[in-house]
Amino acid sequence: MTGAAPAGDDIADRVAAAVIAVPGVAFLHGGVFGEIGTYLPGRRVSGVAVRDDATEVHIAVTTDSVVRDTADAVRRAVRAVVDKPVNVLVEDVVPVDPAQAESSEPGGGTPAP
Numbered sequence: 761m762t763g764a765a766p767a768g769d770d771i772a773d774r775v776a777a778a779v780i781a782v783p784g785v786a787f788l789h790g791g792v793f794g795e796i797g798t799y800l801p802g803r804r805v806s807g808v809a810v811r812d813d814a815t816e817v818h819i820a821v822t823t824d825s826v827v828r829d830t831a832d833a834v835r836r837a838v839r840a841v842v843d844k845p846v847n848v849l850v851e852d853v854v855p856v857d858p859a860q861a862e863s864s865e866p867g868g869g870t871p872a873p
Contacts, residue, residue: 771842772798772805778837779817784825785834789818789851814845820852827853
């Protein structure tokens with residue numbers, strides 16, 4: 761088992777990557793006091809709590825997303841990584857990043873070649 765990361769490290773990191781890849785997720789949310797996270801040697805994965813009985817994910821979604829659909833998509837993405845119940849909590853709704861919004865508006869962003 762030399763060089764292999766402990767299972768919790770891999771799972772928390774894979775869960776975080778799966779969540780961030782879901783459209784409409786702005787970021788993983790660590791909770792009001794930063795209390796939600798998986799603690800690892802020398803670091804923590806904020807917004808992901810991997811437990812024996814379930815995995816809990818706290819997120820902020822963008823204003824252009826449908827909250828329930830985004831939470832369902834996060835749940836499906838995490839279920840592809842873990843084989844236990846997944847609880848998704850939407851902690852905040854935040855504006856779309858202005859740089860992204862500008863490029864997605866008609867006539868905005870970089871012109872096509």
